[in-house]
Amino acid sequence: MRMFYQVAAFLRGLFRSADIDRQMADELRFHLDKEAERQMRFGATPDAARRAARLKVGSVDAAQETSRDERPGSRLRQFSRDVVFGTRLLRKSFAFTAATIGIVALGVGAVTAIFSVVYGVMLKPLPYAEPDRLVSVWSVMPKLNLARASVSAADFMDFRASNRVFDDLALVRTNGNFNLVGEGGEPERLQGARTSANLLKVLGVRPLLGRPFTEEEQRTGNENVALLSYGLWQRRYAGDRSIIGRTIELNGVPTTVVGVMGESFQYPSHDFQIWIPVSIDPRELTRETTQNYQVVARLARGVTLAQAQSDMNGIARRIEQSHPQTDAGVGVLVASMLSDAVRPVRGPLYLLLAAVGCLLAIACLNVANLLGARSASRSSEFAVRLALGASRGRLTSQALAEVLPILVAGGLLGVLLAAWAVQVFVAGAPAGLPRIENVELSGPVLGAALAVLTLSGLVASLLPASQAWRADFTTVTKESSRSAAGGRGHMRARRALVVAQIAFAVPLLVGTGILARSFTRLTDVQPGIRTANVLSMAVAVPRSKYSSDDQVAAYETRLLDAMRAVPGVASVGMVNRLPLSGNGQVGTIELDNDTPTPTLVTVDWRSATPDYFATMSIPLVHGRVFASQDGVNAPLVGVIDERLARMAWPGQSPIGHRFRIPGAPWHEIVGVVGHVRHDGLDADPRPQVYWNYLQRSQDRMAIVVRTNTSAASLTSAITAAIHSVDADQPVYDVRTMDAVLDRSLSQRKLTMVLIGVFGAAALVLASVGVYGVVAFGVTQRLREFGIRVALGAERGAVTRLVVGQGVGLAVVGTAIGLVAAIAAAGAMQGMTYETNPRDPLVFAGASLVLIGVAVAASWLPARRAARVDPAVTLRAE
């Protein structure tokens, strides 16, 4: 019951404070009147009565004040008043306010943007049920140097049957052509996957519409059903719900749509738009042939990754023993699905996070310095107020209240900046960044931004708050009015802040230097092809139309002829995997180089057309490339690269020797070409061999066209030429080879550019910090400089003194920063190309740059100190 009255009174005090004030004023007036009346009844005159009443009744203001102080929410109201006052003060000093808000925005914005990438790519859980129980299972083939290789269907069956650690395993095959023609749009080639029926169950998701595959649909002949992605459903079928049960023409086969997946389903990556059931060839189960599969599994409840790994190791060994021909030396790896997906980008992302952390530290310290200087100039004001009765708590809370508007404005601006930066990043993101669809300013990211802002606010307000807390009337009046802006302790604190800023700047500069050096070395590497004026595009030949290998080869020849006729085309070629595209084909071949046991070599193998080498400017070293006589029924030929030639037949010509896939017919070597850095400029693991496309045809081919003019301008003409041969042929991945090369470097380039930007920002902030402290010191010591000059010191000596101050700060800061950078440099080991992460030249360079910046920043204050007129400074007090 009492609670009711209490709550009502509390709320009234909180929200109707003004009403209570008014009502109290009324009551007090009434009280005064009544007392005056009483006095008048005793015979006093109205004036005397009023005076007596006022004396008796006491101070109205005191009553009002006590009442206000005791009311609920009074402290909050006070704080908000302080904030409003602080805002007004800030508005008056526009430059200071703009600078501090800008720096806070920079720090908060940069951290938020980077963290949104880190969170979206690495930390956000996968959108499946209990995602921490999902793992990928790989085969390990140390002989082929593959730490993560695809699993064969036979091994998968064994895993599924014998394991004791998984709820279930599912099979996925991601290579395959998916040409979609018919209603809804142009013929297009989709990236799709063939999955086992239990995939959705293992992942723990259901389709948005329709149903998952059934076990029967996995049998050959029944697999003409498909699941569409949400994006495909919206884009091509306008989100029409009646798509379920309709037939679409996929790879020339009528396929029934049985379901549509939800918007967040992006398995195996956001590029995949269609899924059909996988049907396993019985010959794969007897290990006669093999296909490439990926396996995803769900750990049983309570099973750890280590337990699963050891169980699977046992199974792998048993398979090895029972099938030595096919599975000798093949191991197994069980890895968490999420960490597997993000493994390649983990290093650079952590590096960026560390770098932006340094930048944030510098920004916070800078703001602390600025705020500290400002509050220092008010130390006499604080002392006076302290003497007049203000409590230290009140002063400190007021100092903090003035920082709040800066933090709020800076934080909001920073989040806006981050939102813009994230948009730009997602639009132009480097190729192959996994899970990029998750990069956005989501809840956890904004929460992190708020935490960062709070932390920065605490750091930044340290100086002003301690200034207010330790305000002392006597110390202030003791010091001369000239040095009103803080004592020696204050100066020490500010110098420490600047030293810290410089220390944090060192790793950023060093990082930029190392990455820049690494990148330059990388771009100097010759890929073995010339990318200028070469256009590339990909086609997937539909087997439904061109079922036999001969038909595929003939079709491809017709395409080549059509494209060659386009004006402006210098040369056209095809290869089944484009260099530097991130795709490859690796295998083992056998050489006939007169050794007792067959020599086996792991190579990149490709099917290529005769003009491919000329189009890509791959030099011919010996012999000849393919020609039209190397047709289907002609003797089997092959071309190898010079690395294999040097390796297998050193000192002699390999022409006439032979190689083959073990068990297959021999191919005679007719030519040797230059080596190509296929995987990327920074990796060069394997030699290459080429088959003639007529003798080993592939239905997925990359077309390369060398043009006389700019490559991109001929895109429509080439596409038209292709369509003149077959109007339903989807053409995709149209890119110039220059763009392909850039894309292969884009991740490194982006990391380098970002850290460089941070480094530049850090330099600017550090120089501002040094300038501030040195200029301040000069102002404090102006009298001293006047005395020095009056006593005969040279102006140059004074300048050197001041600059020396700045340099001293820089040297101490750089030394500390160097120690930290050297210690941390090891973390960059995997990310540099042929560059020592502790390269002494870069370290020395970074130090010199920082010291140089400090000299430049100290220059202006030094000149002011040198120009001091002793007559003026000594007279003024």
Place this chain on the structure above:
Amino acid sequence: MTKPTDLVQGTLDLLILRTIQREPLHGWAIAQRIQMLSNDVLQVNQGSLYPALQRLERQGWITADWGTSENNRRARFYRLTAPGRKRLAAEMNDWSRLSGAITLVLREA
């Protein structure tokens, strides 16, 4: 007239509660009655009275409504709430025990 003695905060609260036990009164009337009943010993000024009234209101012991005074002016009349009555009884009990004990000590010590 003796110098008005300073009242401890809790004691003032008790006096206010007792004063408005019989009928609702406005602030000035409360101060008057306390002064009268104590033979001018206890003179409450508005610096203590009105904050005390607001405190008691916040604690839920009293509540106030606007009404008309004897000369037709608007004034705020304070009255006890039901929990307030119980509180008054308890406080009076405590007070008599306390003052009794003090008197005993002063008499005998």
